[in-house]
Amino acid sequence: MSRAVLRGVEPGSDAICEHCQAPIKFVARLQQRQVIANVYVDARWDRVEHFHEQCYLEAGEPYGEMRS
Ligand SMILES: [Zn+2]
Structure with a gap:
């Protein structure tokens, strides 16, 4: 069964968001x-x-x- 977990964004992440197609980027100041x-x-x-x-x-x- 599909499942979704919430995780912090790691430095160097190169994932693309399936919804908006924009990269999910790490920004040091933001959590x-x-x-x-x-x-x-x-x-x-x-x-x-x-x-x-x-x-x-x-x-x-x-x-x-x-x-x-
Ligand atoms: Zn998005």
Whole structure:
């Protein structure tokens, strides 16, 4: 089953947000968080998707509620 977790953004992150297609960048002064979703298709792990925290909410939490 797909699930989404909330994590800090690490320096050197090069993830792209699935919702807005913008990079999820580390900024030292900000404590940004990102959503990392493990997506399962037909009960098998398929891929990882990344979202800005706010974008995940705007997308309607497609992989369920964020867990920390
Ligand atoms: Zn985004």
